[in-house]
Amino acid sequence: MGAPVVRVEGLVKRYGGATALDGVSFEVGKGEVFGLLGPNGAGKTTTVEILEGVRAKTAGVATVLGEDPSDLKRGRSVKRKMGVLPQDFSAFARLTVRENLEFFAGIYDSPVNVPELIGLLKLEEDSQKRFALLSGGSKQRVGVAAALVNDPEIVFLDEPTIGLDPEARRATWKVISDLKDRGKTVVLTTHYMDEAEKLSDRIGILVKGKLAVLGSPAELIGRFGGSKTIVFKNGGDAVFGTLRRFFDGATMEGQDVVLPFENLRDLDVAMGALVGRGLDSDVALRQPTLEEVFLRFAGFRMTESGDAV
Amino acid sequence: MKLVVVFKAVTRNWLRSRSGLFFSFLFPVLLLLLLASVSSTPGVPGPAGLGAGYYVASVTAAFVMTNGVIGLTNVGSELRRNGVLKRLSASPLPKFEWLLGNILSQAVLALILAGVMLALGAVLFRAEYLVNFFSIAILVMGTLLFSGLGMTLAGVIKDPETASGVGNAIAFPMMLLSGTFWPISAMPAYLQSVAAVLPLTFFSEGLRDSLVVANFQIALTDLVVVTAFAVAFLLIGTATTKWSEP
Numbered sequence: 001m002g003a004p005v006v007r008v009e010g011l012v013k014r015y016g017g018a019t020a021l022d023g024v025s026f027e028v029g030k031g032e033v034f035g036l037l038g039p040n041g042a043g044k045t046t047t048v049e050i051l052e053g054v055r056a057k058t059a060g061v062a063t064v065l066g067e068d069p070s071d072l073k074r075g076r077s078v079k080r081k082m083g084v085l086p087q088d089f090s091a092f093a094r095l096t097v098r099e100n101l102e103f104f105a106g107i108y109d110s111p112v113n114v115p116e117l118i119g120l121l122k123l124e125e126d127s128q129k130r131f132a133l134l135s136g137g138s139k140q141r142v143g144v145a146a147a148l149v150n151d152p153e154i155v156f157l158d159e160p161t162i163g164l165d166p167e168a169r170r171a172t173w174k175v176i177s178d179l180k181d182r183g184k185t186v187v188l189t190t191h192y193m194d195e196a197e198k199l200s201d202r203i204g205i206l207v208k209g210k211l212a213v214l215g216s217p218a219e220l221i222g223r224f225g226g227s228k229t230i231v232f233k234n235g236g237d238a239v240f241g242t243l244r245r246f247f248d249g250a251t252m253e254g255q256d257v258v259l260p261f262e263n264l265r266d267l268d269v270a271m272g273a274l275v276g277r278g279l280d281s282d283v284a285l286r287q288p289t290l291e292e293v294f295l296r297f298a299g300f301r302m303t304e305s306g307d308a309v
Numbered sequence: 310m311k312l313v314v315v316f317k318a319v320t321r322n323w324l325r326s327r328s329g330l331f332f333s334f335l336f337p338v339l340l341l342l343l344l345a346s347v348s349s350t351p352g353v354p355g356p357a358g359l360g361a362g363y364y365v366a367s368v369t370a371a372f373v374m375t376n377g378v379i380g381l382t383n384v385g386s387e388l389r390r391n392g393v394l395k396r397l398s399a400s401p402l403p404k405f406e407w408l409l410g411n412i413l414s415q416a417v418l419a420l421i422l423a424g425v426m427l428a429l430g431a432v433l434f435r436a437e438y439l440v441n442f443f444s445i446a447i448l449v450m451g452t453l454l455f456s457g458l459g460m461t462l463a464g465v466i467k468d469p470e471t472a473s474g475v476g477n478a479i480a481f482p483m484m485l486l487s488g489t490f491w492p493i494s495a496m497p498a499y500l501q502s503v504a505a506v507l508p509l510t511f512f513s514e515g516l517r518d519s520l521v522v523a524n525f526q527i528a529l530t531d532l533v534v535v536t537a538f539a540v541a542f543l544l545i546g547t548a549t550t551k552w553s554e555p
């Protein structure tokens with residue numbers, strides 16, 4: 001890996017007395033997709049906005065393509081090569097999708113072809129509609145299109161698939177993986193575990209302004225995901241009470257009863273106990289996912305909207 | 310040119326807003342028709358004996374003012390609230406070109422408004438004017454002045470509702486006190502001394518004196534005062550429009 005495209009070191013951000021970023025460090029190499037995963041208020045947006053040069057940092061280092069994006073002169077040359085989808089993207093309310101994208105194209109020196117971009121993001125049907133009248137999902141796709149209008153080297157996407165239906169979400173994933181195939185560098189923030197796991201080469205889990213852990217999805221799951229588990233679907237209290245006598249590690253998740261899986265004997269013992277009592281339940285073997293890694297570092301699970309539960 | 314791109318986008322966005330269109334064109338035209346009809350009724354002398362010409366100049370000036378102070382304030386705080394400005398600050402577009410594009414848009418709208426008003430005054434009320442260097446210079450400087458004031462309000466006041474309220478609270482009293490509807494000399498002395506410090510007073514008077522009265526001595530003084538106000542507000546407006554967040 002040559003010089004990193006993004007370098008963040010000891011980054012600190014305070015809003016008044018509140019510390020939003022408390023010494024965050026990571027690097028993103030050329031052609032890498034880096035996922036910043038974290039609950040609401042973790043500091044994801046603050047981090048990317050500092051990198052985009054739209055927010056001032058309190059202390060530490062934040063460079064993009066070797067330059068400080070907040071620098072007036074050098075920052076501008078970095079911004080030419082940067083694509084940005086802000087959180088809660090918006091555009092001129094009374095201009096159409098096409099007019100808005102033509103506006104964004106017009107403020108860069110060598111923009112891509114706007115009709116092609118409209119096709120890429122599947123915005124053909126909306127292209128003559130005013131921005132204010134679009135659905136949330138279409139607005140979001142206009143934002144992604146606007147982020148790609150200058151054929152950027154590095155793209156920052158702050159929650160690119162929020163508010164999209166599953167189909168549109170997969171289409172956006174495809175756009176992101178195509179960017180990667182073309183050698184572009186991508187930094188994305190998300191609440192969605194599956195999105196982070198599927199798209200990212202490396203993931204940083206941000207919790208309360210600190211980077212809790214950093215690594216590839218496989219690495220993180222392998223090291224911190226814990227063992228496989230046996231899940232008794234909708235087992236309820238009866239199944240739990242029975243298994244509790246044989247396994248100290250038995251826990252309940254809602255109505256599901258969960259056992260750590262060490263070897264086949266465990267399964268045999270558990271089944272024997274349940275059959276002996278005449279209890280029945282669906283059984284599944286579960287591989288650890290990023291969710292377990294997240295739980296371990298954050299101390300809580302996260303809903304799809306990023307709330308802690 | 311980026312300036313042209315900004316100009317096109319903001320002008321379109323402005324003209325497609327109902328309130329933008331109403332405040333920029335419809336309302337001033339209606340007001341002119343009303344005021345000029347009254348003043349051209351036989352036996353009712355227009356203010357300062359100028360008839361419809363008085364209103365053509367002063368209503369134009371008043372609406373160039375409201376477009377800047379109310380219109381630009383509203384649009385500016387709308388664009389900041391919905392994050393368009395933040396998105397722009399993440400692009401290579403310089404803040405200066407963004408502001409210049411907005412001002413240019415206001416200036417062109419002001420020239421069109423003036424053209425419409427002059428044409429209406431001439432055709433319907435037989436008003437006569439002297440379109441000359443002074444009248445155009447004063448019109449342009451007045452546009453810059455009130456664009457600067459609008460930029461300043463949008464930049465200083467974070468909350469869009471408050472910004473819009475303050476814009477109205479400044480624009481309407483100023484319109485009433487600066488000789489738009491009646492001559493300043495018709496007001497009590499204490500209101501005259503308020504009028505004497507309002508920028509619209511000089512803009513309005515300058516436009517009347519260059520366009521209708523042909524008193525270039527006074528017009529020149531007004532042009533100097535309006536230019537000084539314009540430079541001050543443009544500097545403050547540029548400084549208060551933030552291209553990055555704290």
Ligand SMILES: Nc1ncnc2c1ncn2[C@@H]1O[C@H](COP(=O)(O)OP(=O)(O)OP(=O)(O)O)[C@@H](O)[C@H]1O
Nearest residue numbers: 015020038039040041042043044045046047087306
């Ligand atoms: N302009 C601001 N002024 C004061 N505090 C702020 C400001 N912006 C963000 N914060 C605070 O900083 C912390 C981090 O916010 P940030 O928006 O970076 O989180 P996030 O991870 O992007 O959250 P979300 O998932 O909700 O988008 C939060 O506690 C937030 O309240």
Ligand SMILES: [Mg+2]
Nearest residue numbers: 044045046087
């Ligand atoms: Mg955020």
